[in-house]
Amino acid sequence: MYKIKLLIISSILATTALYANEIDPTTDLIVDSGLDQVKENCTICHTGRFIVVNGGDKQFWKAKMKTMQSAYGLWEIDEKSQERMLNYLAKNYSQKVNITLDD
Ligand code: HEC
Numbered sequence: 001m002y003k004i005k006l007l008i009i010s011s012i013l014a015t016t017a018l019y020a021n022e023i024d025p026t027t028d029l030i031v032d033s034g035l036d037q038v039k040e041n042c043t044i045c046h047t048g049r050f051i052v053v054n055g056g057d058k059q060f061w062k063a064k065m066k067t068m069q070s071a072y073g074l075w076e077i078d079e080k081s082q083e084r085m086l087n088y089l090a091k092n093y094s095q096k097v098n099i100t101l102d103d
Pocket residue numbers: 038041042043044045046050051054064065067068072073074075
């Protein structure tokens with residue numbers, strides 16, 4: 001009996017975790033509002049891996065965005081899209097993660 005209860009509880013927890021962190025299959029990035037802007041402006045040139053392995057607050061991501069603009073040819077992005085994108089990045093990618101590129 002006890003084992004069955006545990007099984008049920010753990011499968012509920014696993015399902016919740018899955019939904020909380022749903023991953024977009026084309027970019028490998030977390031599904032959340034703002035992902036559309038990231039898809040339009042970031043994962044055109046490179047995969048989401050560059051985003052996943054980096055991490056920081058809004059200032060950090062703003063600086064990265066500026067670097068993409070000054071060094072790699074990222075176009076101008078309107079204020080509203082910038083806000084959505086930077087909020088998304090700061091919320092979902094606030095910490096550096098150590099993974100190898102061929103994971
Ligand atoms: C016009 C092409 C282009 C676009 C658009 C672009 N990037 Fe990049 N990005 C690059 C290139 C080129 C590199 C360098 C790859 C390398 O170092 O080999 C890079 C590298 C990176 C890196 C890793 C290197 C570092 O400085 O930390 C991050 C993080 C990154 N991009 C984030 C972003 C984000 C966030 C966006 C959207 C706001 C974005 N990129 C949009 C071209 C682009």
